[in-house]
Amino acid sequence: MPEPVDAETVILWRAYVPRWSYLPLSGEGAARFGGRWNPVGVPTIYAARELSTAWAEYNQGFVQHPALIAQLELTGARLADLTDPAVLQAWGLDESVHRSEWRSDLDNGVVPATHLAYQRLLGGGFHGVIYPSFMSPGGSCVALWRWNGPEAPKLRIVDPDGRLPASPASWRKP
Template sequence: MPLSFSGKLYRALNPIYAREPLSGRGAELYGGRFNPKGMQALYASLSIMTALREANQVGNLQPTTLVSYDAEIDRVLDGREASELAAFGMDAAALAASTWRDEMKAHGEARTQAFARQATAAGYHALLVRSFAPGATDDDFNLVLWQWGDKAPSRLNLIDDEHRLSRLP
């Protein structure tokens, strides 16, 4: 049964992309764990620390622009529920598999990417899933958005009351 999410979400962006904090273009161009190439996705976290872990998974902490959103997302697939995953032929171990990039290179699409395509075709707007970033705990979660905009049922508003991002060079 789909969930609804209402609350704050966070992303830690490479400063090069800070002018487009609502874009899923990078994920669309390169593919991600939960989106094949050609499919936009916006990877957000439920906590600031999870967002930082997600953005800096390799090596040392690099310059990062932290943004937050106010979100109200309907039709969220609960990646914590085995029965929800099983409906798409997926399980927790497959979600966590670190081989998704290798699968994508070898087959054109990783199993988790095919799962994302199936979930969006079934009308899901997002996936609530545990973070697999180094140092993440069982309490660190991400919300992977496949559909978002400024209105329901997938409302995502950037919090930038002082218009700081618009003043970037």
């Protein structure tokens, strides 16, 4: 079986809604709504391995919404590199998993192929996956299911000057 990506430090980029600037390491939005690589109820951090990919994935090709883009450092993660055909094959997957219509599947009461893969990979000891970007050809993304807990990889925001707020108090009421 191919070895997982277990790099000492992986640099990631996360574009997210500025309203949540004080929670840069929360995966609660993904937990609330579900995502390509996580069912509803599973906190997940979605980030990109390239800055331009983070922007493209955030906007999904639609209107250019305001975003906060932050750099993250991930250490000690066991990631299944699903951009590698050998890893896909080892886990009983093929390239079609990257084109699955997961939202449509959910709407039709079908468990998406990516959610089934999540269950197998999590059970196999992975903390997340590397997958090709849909919105930025040649780019890649990470979906991280476990971080900053006991026996979990460490994820930290790069904020050397402490510019991110610590609470929602910096936001005015609409």
